[in-house]
Amino acid sequence: MDGLLLNAVIYLAAAVIAVPIAKRLGLGSVLGYLIAGIVVGPWGLKLITDVDAILHFSEFGIVLLLFVIGLELNPRRLWQMRWPILGLGGGQVAGCTLALTALGLSLGWSWQMALAAGLGLSLSSTAIALQPLTERSLLGTPGGRSAFSILLFQDIAVIPMLALLPLLGGVTALEGDGEAGWVGALKAVAAVAIVIFGGRFLTRPVFRLIAATGLREIFTAVALLLVMGIALLMQLAGLSMALGTFLAGVLLAESEYRHELESDIEPFKGLLLGLFFTAVGMSVDFGLLFSEPGKVLGLVAALLAIKAAILLTVARIARLPGSQIALFAFLLAQGGEFAFVLFGSAAGVGVMDSETVALLTVVVALSMATAPLLVVVNDRLIEPRFSRIETRAHDVPEDEGNPVIVAGFGRFGQIVVRLLYANGIGVTVLDHDPEIIDTLRRFGFKVFYGDATRIDLLEAAGAAKARILVIAVDSQEASLALADLARQHFPHLKIIARARDLPHAVELMNRDIPVIERETFHSALRLGEETLKALGQPAYAARKKTLTFRQHNEELLKQIHAHWGEDMDKRITLQQQARARLQQNLEADEKAQQEVRGLGWD
Structure with a gap:
């Protein structure tokens, strides 16, 4: 001994x-x-x-x-x-x-x-x-x-x-x-x-x-x-x-x-x-x-x-x-x-x-x-020789008591931040790209450099006092890791997350994230609606069909999530059944819309 x-x-x-x-x-x-x-x-x-x-x-x-x-x-x-x-x-x-x-x-x-x-x-x-x-x-x-x-x-x-x-x-x-x-x-x-x-x-x-x-x-x-x-x-x-x-x-x-x-x-x-x-x-x-x-x-x-x-x-x-x-x-x-x-x-x-x-x-x-x-x-x-921009002292975030923390200030996150700023809501922004940060600071945005999946960085950003965490990072792995980290160490934070695609959305749903938005879903719907109108569809009809498709897709996502762990054949059957229901719903809507055409909706 x-x-x-x-x-x-x-x-x-x-x-x-x-x-x-x-x-x-x-x-x-x-x-x-x-x-x-x-x-x-x-x-x-x-x-x-x-x-x-x-x-x-x-x-x-x-x-x-x-x-x-x-x-x-x-x-x-x-x-x-x-x-x-x-x-x-x-x-x-x-x-x-x-x-x-x-x-x-x-x-x-x-x-x-x-x-x-x-x-x-x-x-x-x-x-x-x-x-x-x-x-x-x-x-x-x-x-x-x-x-x-x-x-x-x-x-x-x-x-x-x-x-x-x-x-x-x-x-x-x-x-x-x-x-x-x-x-x-x-x-x-x-x-x-x-x-x-x-x-x-x-x-x-x-x-x-x-x-x-x-x-x-x-x-x-x-x-x-x-x-x-x-x-x-x-x-x-x-x-x-x-x-x-x-x-x-x-x-x-x-x-x-x-x-x-x-x-x-x-x-x-x-x-x-x-x-x-x-x-x-x-x-x-x-x-x-x-x-x-x-x-x-x-x-x-x-x-x-x-x-x-x-x-x-x-x-x-x-x-x-x-x-x-x-x-x-x-x-x-x-x-x-x-x-x-x-x-x-x-x-x-x-x-x-x-x-x-x-x-x-x-x-x-x-x-x-x-x-x-x-x-x-x-x-x-x-x-x-490859690192053109080094980490600087002011890249350490400051706890300013802001109610919202946004992780990721790319093409998706910056729209969220600008909307919040416009409404007078304080936001602490974290991003991992130093070049983007330098550019944004020239426009007056206060963005901090760092890896949001680090517990010390979140603490310094004020996660213990904030109310909402918006996850808008590009990497799916980083997004899921940040969601897990916030759930474990800051359970009071309400998480609102961006999903890059359907598998990413399912992974976030597995973590019980209350609000999930697929990054290209709504813009693709809008573009599809404009395509229907360009093909001669009346504006009201195009809008109604787009909303029907959106509701159908959100319901399908919930079904896919419930059966995500099952084999591929089961998921294919689910999507085929959902496609048939969507066709029936759209045909029923078409008959109903014929009654309102000519009433000035377009």
Whole structure:
């Protein structure tokens, strides 16, 4: 117990000292944890020596990270990402594996060893890549989504990679394992089936019972039990723990307890991720680095250069914005934590010798330690060239006691704001486009720059005192996230939301938003009415038919919402029936309108 407490004190003290200093110097929190690990580890002050045990334990932070990310992605969104995951992820892994295998062959390794090294080095660190994206709220950007797609594919690809290694070890490594291979496959399928079944049918009743007790600490305990239980199940089945918990998070993404789960797990995730980065810093073998500095640093540089070149190609294929390409490449160019697992397995089946495993391990660890430095280089030298307008002090909103907050001041939101201003109603306006903000301020509008989905920004804008929140942002993801955030933290706010299309409107209806307006619906109706008049329809008849269609469409939207989770055939049948009713209503209206024509209505 004394040793455990002493180690805990050392970890916390190192983090408390190193991370704030690194943040103050602009190096980022990840690099601060890595420096802390180097200082207290075997090659620093030698306060901690059992690095492997700490590294294995701290990997649970990655498990929690992917569970929380899964909570942000419902199955429909994940299905929409299938092509980026397969296309970008598959292209990155295949390209990096081929290039790095060629590098291994050039060093005189056997093709089996070179291929095993190429597979392991093609992977990137999920934690190191996602942490900066999460801190900067960049996961919703094109670069963030592409990086996440690649990382998710890599986590999935680890499974077939591990299955391939015994084949590279030769026939002797497979003797007597034919049945075991089938058993392992069945165990993996059973484990995934259990997670899917439990996530869809068992977790909500359990959380409902626990929530009814009103004991917050028990709810936290159940949340941790869920994640740890799934991780253990996946480990017993020989699968990635992080992948299993990510799947569970996706299945719970539409649960009413999603925000509670996220808030309860967040502190544990942050601490364990910090411990993981600290353990990576401790795992750097400076003895090997000092004995063969040229070879080690050369391999690190080659790894980063090869992966960065391939990632730049992937970024251009994905048509990422120029300002995000360098960050995308730098975040994914390093080696990953799963490389340690693959190299250990390769040594176990005789594909790699212990000296090569030690060399590649230190190369991966150093590349992971280099990644935060590359992010700093991007922030200070590359990103400023694309960022024409920087964040300014006056972009922090002021709480002026306005009754209305409008998020989004584009072509939709500005009409709402101008109408409110014209009627003497105070409005606090938030938008994320600095160029639009500068232009609008020249016309006298007071608009604040920032991400409205941040709780601190909403608080500063006066959400605690305001009466109405108008959501007029362009991004559907940001719109839904803002609605969820306002519901959770400012339940008194009445939300009025803009919907870009029918699926977006249904998602908002699922959140019980009282007022939802589809952005092009009324203008399209007006244009359709003018088209009827241009075709010779009397003005009164055109207006009446337009209003009939509007009423029909609003009723259809409610029916579609009620059956949204059902299969497509059911929804098609509903629309066909509604179309028939609309035709009958319009024919009845036509007969009635014949009686009023000629009475001067037109």
